Each structure stands twice: as C-alpha cells, then as structure tokens.
Amino acid sequence: xxxxxxSNLSYSVSxxxxxxxxxxxxxxxxxxxxxxxxxxxxxxxxxxxxxxxKPTEGTIKINETNIGYLPQKLNLxxxxxxxxKEVIKSGVLNTKLLSDENIMKxxxxxxxxxxxxxxxxxxxxxxxxxxxxIRTLINEPSILILDEPTSALDPDFREGFNIFLKSxxxxxxxxxxxxxxxxxxxxxxxxxxxxxxxxxxYYGDSINFKELEHGGVSHV
Numbered sequence: 293x294x295x296x297x298x299s300n301l302s303y304s305v306s307x308x309x310x311x312x313x314x315x316x317x318x319x320x321x322x323x324x325x326x327x328x329x330x331x332x333x334x335x336x337x338x339x340x341x342x343x344x345x346k347p348t349e350g351t352i353k354i355n356e357t358n359i360g361y362l363p364q365k366l367n368l369x370x371x372x373x374x375x376x377k378e379v380i381k382s383g384v385l386n387t388k389l390l391s392d393e394n395i396m397k398x399x400x401x402x403x404x405x406x407x408x409x410x411x412x413x414x415x416x417x418x419x420x421x422x423x424x425x426i427r428t429l430i431n432e433p434s435i436l437i438l439d440e441p442t443s444a445l446d447p448d449f450r451e452g453f454n455i456f457l458k459s460x461x462x463x464x465x466x467x468x469x470x471x472x473x474x475x476x477x478x479x480x481x482x483x484x485x486x487x488x489x490x491x492x493x494y495y496g497d498s499i500n501f502k503e504l505e506h507g508g509v510s511h512v
Contacts, residue, residue: 295320295467301350303336310336312491321465323458323483325472325498332489334471335364338439360433364440366424368412376407376423383427398426403449417444439471454480478502
C-alpha cells in the first residue's frame with residue numbers, strides 16, 4: 293500500500309503556474325530526494341503535501357497522521373529568551389518523550405549535548421538548525437518531510453546526518469521526503485529522486501539519475 297499518493301498536482305498564483313501535473317507515490321520506508329533549480333517549486337510542493345496551502349488541481353492522499361515537518365526557514369526573534377530545552381519540548385506531542393534524559397539523548401546524537409539550557413539566540417546558525425532537527429525528530433514520526441535541513445550544517449556533520457536519515461528508513465521504516473541542493477546526497481543507495489522544474493523532469497532511482505546527470509541537472 294502507498295503511504296503517500298500525489299496525483300496530477302498543480303498550483304498557480306495570479307495565473308502564474310508554480311507547479312504543473314506532479315504525480316508520484318511513496319511506500320513505507322522509502323526515501324525521496326526532491327531537487328530542482330531555484331524557483332522550481334520544491335518548497336511549494338512540500339507546503340502542498342503538508343497541507344499548508346491548497347492545490348489548484350490534483351489530490352494528495354497520506355495514509356498516516358504522525359508527520360514531522362522541518363520547513364526551510366524558521367523564524368527566531370533576535371534575543372528572544374528561549375532555551376534549547378524549551379524549543380525542543382514545545383514540539384513534543386507524546387508526554388513520554390518529554391524527559392530531560394530523552395532530550396539529552398538526542399542532543400548528544402546531534403553533537404550538541406552541552407547546550408541543553410543555553411539560550412537559542414546565542415547559538416550559531418548550524419547549532420540552531422540541529423535543535424530544530426531534534427524538535428522534528430523527537431516525536432518519532434512515521435513520515436519525515438525536510439526542506440533543506442542540512443543547508444546550515446558543516447560538511448562533516450552533514451554527511452553523517454544524511455547517513456543517519458537513511459538508517460531511519462532502513463531500521464525504523466520511516467518514510468522521508470528531503471528537499472536538497474546537495475547532489476552528493478543522491479549517492480545514498482536505494483533512494484529515489486524527484487527532479488522538478490515546475491513539472492517533473494525525472495522521477496526514479498537515485499543511482500540511475502546520477503548516471504544521467506548532465507545537461508543542466510548539475511545546476512540544481
């Protein structure tokens with residue numbers, strides 16, 4: 293059974309087509325990288341999937357309710373006095389996951405175990421991004437939707453994080469949709485690629501896509 297079904301999805305604003313006739317399916321435990329040039333509609337697509345905006349045409353069916361979503365940009369007011377622990381707890385849906393021990397487990401996993409009680413505004417952009425990633429992951433979602441989650445992360449951590457995401461698919465059967473500009477992420481085995489530029493240019497296996505990579509695709 294498909295966990296996500298996107299059928300003939302289109303979205304327009306003021307007679308301008310943002311997305312046209314997008315269709316794809318994902319089963320439980322599949323990993324999809326969405327790529328495309330700037331302005332190609334990647335963020336619009338995930339906003340449609342997460343029901344933040346409504347399609348002009350087409351349908352989206354999701355056979356799951358526990359969905360984690362990390363948007364591309366998270367607004368954090370300068371000098372707002374909120375701690376790392378408070379940010380993470382604000383996203384916890386299951387009280388069983390609220391313990392400091394559980395939060396510390398995630399902080400250590402993300403390499404920021406010393407920051408539990410730090411104020412968010414004193415953290416670097418990369419550290420803040422790791423906190424928001426934890427806030428998204430801590431609920432152990434069945435579907436994980438990430439819009440450029442590694443853009444603020446250093447290259448070494450980025451590589452390890454991508455491997456960690458892949459392990460969530462393989463070991464916990466979490467279905468992942470990952471919007472990315474980093475084509476090195478397409479080297480992950482047994483993952484899919486959806487390459488869009490307002491419409492679908494390629495949908496299929498990552499390895500096959502890497503073999504076809506030429507003629508403008510490298511400008512993603």
